[in-house]
Amino acid sequence: MKKYFKKQTHFYLFLSSIIFLSSCANKKNIVYFQQKIDNINSSSYLSESIQKNDILNINVSALDITSIAPFLENNSTTNNNADQRLIDGYKVNSEGEINLPIVGKIKVEGLTTSDAGKKIEDELSKKIINPVVNVTLLTYRITILGEVNNPGTLTLYNQKINLIQAIGLAGDMTIFGKRKKIKIIREKNGVSTKKIIDITKSDFFDSEYYYLKNNDIIYVEPSFAKVKNSGYIGQISNVATIFSLITSIILLSRN
Secondary structure (H helix, E strand, C coil): CHHHHHHHHHHHHHHHHHHHHHHHHHHHHCCCCCCCCCCEECCCCCCCCCCCCCEEEEEEECCCHHHHHHHHCCCCCCCCCCCCEECCEEECCCCCEEEECCCEEEECCCCCHHHHHHHHHHHHCCCCCCCEEEEEECCEEEEEEECECCCEEEEECCCCCEHHHHHHHCCCECCCEEEEEEEEEEEECCEEEEEEECCCCCHHHHCCCCECCCCCEEEEEECHHHHHHCHHHHHHHHHHHHHHHHHHHHHHHHC
């Protein structure tokens, strides 16, 4: 009888251990960006590509300053192009176009700012002698994922925003977010890099990652408690607890 009891006890303990280990292993299905991403080539990605709803600053110069007078006017939202010109810039509409003085609508979606400037120069050259165009983005995007209250992609109109402000715009971190393990993924010269930030310390204020850049991705990793209690992992943990309880009862009943 004792031999049978030992076999049963070993069986329950073994099964409980397997279930517990399985629940730990399944963390891989919950946490993002676990593998090393340094030096991943992303040269095909255009970090400055123009998208719908972007706001562009377009600076035009030429030898004959009178020929570019429409571009020198104050870009007020009270003018006739208020739907196209915002915060001293031109908004890319739902068709991916901007509506410019002199040349009218030009499609710029998908172009880099450099290519867009060249395209505008080519169009203006038909009416103006030797125009020079410089295009810059007045808006940029930050993506925040993970344990924040409002995850998603933010379109920002202030190009000087720091990590803390971005988290605030996302509704702050949830109680389950790891304050010591915030990942920032950034593209530099066609290469993606990852930086781990610990916001419980103040030394990150001096980091190059304190101020965010266009297309940065911020990921707030969930704590073990959140992973353990999420979906099927929580159910598996409950099953493991039940088996452990049964084993304890058997042990007590045999004493």
